[in-house]
Amino acid sequence: MSPRDVASYPSLRDRAIVVTGGASGIGAAIVEAFVKQNSRVAFLDIQDDLADQLTQRLQTAGFPPPIYHHCELRDVEAINVAVRDILEQFETVDVLVNNAGNDSRHSIEEVTSEYWDQCMATNLKHQFFTAKAVIPAMRNAGHGSVINMSSISWSIPSIGLPVYVAAKAAIVGLTRTLAHELGSYNIRVNCVMPGAIQTERQSRLWLTEAYKTEILTRQALKRMIMPDEVANVVVFLAADESSGITNQSFVIDGGWT
Numbered sequence: 509m510s511p512r513d514v515a516s517y518p519s520l521r522d523r524a525i526v527v528t529g530g531a532s533g534i535g536a537a538i539v540e541a542f543v544k545q546n547s548r549v550a551f552l553d554i555q556d557d558l559a560d561q562l563t564q565r566l567q568t569a570g571f572p573p574p575i576y577h578h579c580e581l582r583d584v585e586a587i588n589v590a591v592r593d594i595l596e597q598f599e600t601v602d603v604l605v606n607n608a609g610n611d612s613r614h615s616i617e618e619v620t621s622e623y624w625d626q627c628m629a630t631n632l633k634h635q636f637f638t639a640k641a642v643i644p645a646m647r648n649a650g651h652g653s654v655i656n657m658s659s660i661s662w663s664i665p666s667i668g669l670p671v672y673v674a675a676k677a678a679i680v681g682l683t684r685t686l687a688h689e690l691g692s693y694n695i696r697v698n699c700v701m702p703g704a705i706q707t708e709r710q711s712r713l714w715l716t717e718a719y720k721t722e723i724l725t726r727q728a729l730k731r732m733i734m735p736d737e738v739a740n741v742v743v744f745l746a747a748d749e750s751s752g753i754t755n756q757s758f759v760i761d762g763g764w765t
Contacts, residue, residue, distance in 0.1 A: 514740055519748035520545040524598035526591070527551040528581055528638055529608025530574070531559040533707035534657070537735035538605055539574050540566060541743045549574035550594045552581060552638075553608070581608050581634035582626065591641035600649050601642040603746040606635040606656045609675075613668050613714075624671055631675035636682060639697075643690065652695040653746045656683045660703045660761050676701075680757055687755035696754035698745050703761025706732040728763025 525542045529535040530551025536558070542549045543566050551574055553559050559576040567573040575597065579590040594601065609631045614623065635656050646652025661669070662677035683699040690697060704723045706715065724730050738760050744750050745758070759765055 514541070514544075514736075515744070517545055517743065517747035517749060520547045520743070520746060523547045523602040523746070524594075524600050525549045525603045525605070525746065526594060526601050526638075526642065527605045527607055528579075528634065529553055530605075531555040531562060531576075533709055534702065534705060534735045534738050535605075535607040536562050537739040538607060538742050541736065541739040542603075542746070543571045543574055545743060545747075546572075547603075548572075548598055550577060550598070551575075552577050552579040552587075552590055554578060554580055581638070582629040584633075584637045587634060587638050588641050591638070595645055600645045602646070602649065602651070603653045604639060604642050604655070605742055605746075606638055606654070606679075608634060609657065609659075609672075611659075611661075611669060611672050614671065615668065616670055619671055627671040628675055631672055632678050632682070635679060639686060643695070646690075646695050647693045650694055652690075652693075653750075654686065654690075654695065654697045655742050655745050656697070656699045658683075658699050658701045658757065660701050660759060660765050663701070663765055683757065684755055691754060696745075696751075698750075698754060699757040700738065700741055700745070701757055701759045701761070702738050703727070703733060703759070703764045705735055705738060705760075707735055723764070726764045727761065731762070733760060733762045 525547045527538050530539040531553035539551050563573045577590045580586045639654050656679050658679040659676040661673045666673055683697050687697040
């Protein structure tokens, strides 16, 4: 995260937080942001080396380390096992951040039935089933916040990754129906839609100088948006300070859309 001061939310102290895809990129920034709020944080990923680096870095900085669970999120039973393990340790889950995804580029011609299923499992299916796994604990506690990560890709619209875009659009619909399904239990469900965020992966794979020029031309803010700027909104949506907010989608794209 950047060195500038950020808000502190006492309501997040000791809250049990679960973040999917938390080992790198926006997910790692979210994990770090919650750790710095003195929350109890568990994160799911399959990138063991990056997860260990994140945990060690936070511990070296003097923070209680988050708990890492290796979990293949395309496997529903693996999700259920990981959530059961987290509940055994934390006893509850107060906040779920459905962050994991993969925006690998693909053309219409390349998409097979198998690729469609895998892309949907990576970007959409796990969001429903991870929420399903934590909902009973939230219901028993009488509160909860679920934050689903979508993207502005479906609203621009983007080209060159049609299945990913379809999944990200569906996440907005999923968020809206879950908000109404769960509102009577005081469980809030919101969505965050990042734009072009300067993560390490994006910088390595997609952020050419030409693409950066296009981004900055389209954005109102003439600078790149960083992962911690997304994490700060996620933390707010998890805290009691946003207790009246549900069924909403928050765009973080420097004014692109």
